[in-house]
Amino acid sequence: MSRVKRVIVILTVLFVALLVMAFVLENQQDISLSFMGFGTGKMPVSMFVVGALVAGMLVGPLFGFLIRNRRLRSVYDGRS
Template structure:
């Protein structure tokens, strides 16, 4: 089963690499972008698309930081609460055993 999973992963990576190579080769023409009166130098289109993709990923990661931090705090609180409940449960079990003995 592990071999099949590994093979499928390698196959997916090879297909993805082939798609990226074709994408790069199809988008090598130089373009100049204009935004709010600012004009960029002429660079290959694939460079602008790649930069936009990377910038979007970084912005997404930065925006997720507060949510992940809040989730970590909640998990830590729940973990301490679980520990407290386990101790309380053990104490009640021990008390119940000593009461019936």
């Protein structure tokens, strides 16, 4: 990777980290969520949103991997 690309990637990561930190600092109101009878304790709004972001970052690629494997397997078996 060239130096310019590396600097751009580092600046982008720092910018995103700064945005996340600003979001967390601005959303410190305590709330509790309830869904289908399950409830949570009071936590800041930012914890729920960042938790949903992390869960999506983990689950999204997992689903993509599973779908890609299923497609490749059907191509190798002669199905389309």
